[in-house]
Amino acid sequence: MNFVLRALRWAALPAGIVALIAFVAHQGAGDVIAIIDRAGWTLLWLVPFHALPLLLDAQGWCVLLAGRASLGFLWWVAAVREAVSRLLPVASIGGEVVGVRLARWRVRDETVVMASVIVEVLVTIAVQYAFSALGILLALGSKRGAGIESIALGLVLSLPLPVLAFALLRRGGWFQAIARFAGRVFGETHPLTRGIDGPRLDAALDALLRQPSTQLRAFAWQLSGYLLGALEVWWALALLGHPVSIGDAIAIEALTQAVRHAAFMVPAGLVVQEAAVMLFATMCGVGMDAAIALPLIKRMRETVFGCIALATWQIAEIARRRPGRRNLAAQKK
Numbered sequence: 001m002n003f004v005l006r007a008l009r010w011a012a013l014p015a016g017i018v019a020l021i022a023f024v025a026h027q028g029a030g031d032v033i034a035i036i037d038r039a040g041w042t043l044l045w046l047v048p049f050h051a052l053p054l055l056l057d058a059q060g061w062c063v064l065l066a067g068r069a070s071l072g073f074l075w076w077v078a079a080v081r082e083a084v085s086r087l088l089p090v091a092s093i094g095g096e097v098v099g100v101r102l103a104r105w106r107v108r109d110e111t112v113v114m115a116s117v118i119v120e121v122l123v124t125i126a127v128q129y130a131f132s133a134l135g136i137l138l139a140l141g142s143k144r145g146a147g148i149e150s151i152a153l154g155l156v157l158s159l160p161l162p163v164l165a166f167a168l169l170r171r172g173g174w175f176q177a178i179a180r181f182a183g184r185v186f187g188e189t190h191p192l193t194r195g196i197d198g199p200r201l202d203a204a205l206d207a208l209l210r211q212p213s214t215q216l217r218a219f220a221w222q223l224s225g226y227l228l229g230a231l232e233v234w235w236a237l238a239l240l241g242h243p244v245s246i247g248d249a250i251a252i253e254a255l256t257q258a259v260r261h262a263a264f265m266v267p268a269g270l271v272v273q274e275a276a277v278m279l280f281a282t283m284c285g286v287g288m289d290a291a292i293a294l295p296l297i298k299r300m301r302e303t304v305f306g307c308i309a310l311a312t313w314q315i316a317e318i319a320r321r322r323p324g325r326r327n328l329a330a331q332k333k
Helices: 002-049 051-064 071-087 094-103 110-141 148-158 160-171 174-186 198-209 212-229 231-239 246-262 272-283 288-320 323-332
Strands: none
Touching: 002 051, 002 231, 002 288, 051 071, 051 110, 051 212, 071 094, 071 288, 094 110, 110 148, 110 160, 110 198, 110 212, 110 246, 148 160, 148 246, 160 198, 198 212, 212 231, 212 246, 231 246, 231 288, 246 272, 272 288
């Protein structure tokens, strides 16, 4: 079954790319290429710009880890996490799994790292709801929100799920129960069973969940990152010769994020993200050629930035496997 799911995920990537190319060709590739060509190489500045909102996001994670790792290191790990989740055919938690592994290079206590990532995911969900709600309000306030009511309804109807997840985690004891279940299924000597320290993870989670001020600070940093990230839309459209207001840029980005996260099962959000960006951009009065070019530019930035992050990850992995580095790590232990 796992093999079938992996095969489908790998097949979905090229299928999505082909569908995207076919869509652009159908809409008129010449006009889209022309408007991108007029913007020129200046568009490449969007690649390093993405480091700024990601830095704010990493600061939120740093708050949850109580400064156990430097901001610069966590920024790099956050970049790799995002690249894994968005560019590789992995499950939606693939980036978080890689993030836990990399963070342990600096934070030796695995339970603390895992607890911080779990709470960060909960905070991220809350930020996404708040950001999406802001986008809906901005769209409705600009009198361009035709059809937005259905997104608002979906947001409200899905809200009990993350609230229930938070309440269940706050109750505690879940990972201890998972560890006992794994012990019965796989046996106490199985590597998977030995790798789950349920009681310690529950205790670390409980300690973090009892700190609402820490969660609020992480929420504020992440939301700031989302708001800063919306400037990518504003800047890109300005370069394409179709400027919009900051409010419209936030609405486009927020609503696109809402649609993309609703379709989390689609690998890399291919076609879904492009269709959402185009729809909400035209809703805000952007011309069709720029509305088609915008998601392509966003995908270009995402791919270039993500490939750089993945390359640095592999370089770091190779460097750590060198005999001298392994011996030094062993001495530090």
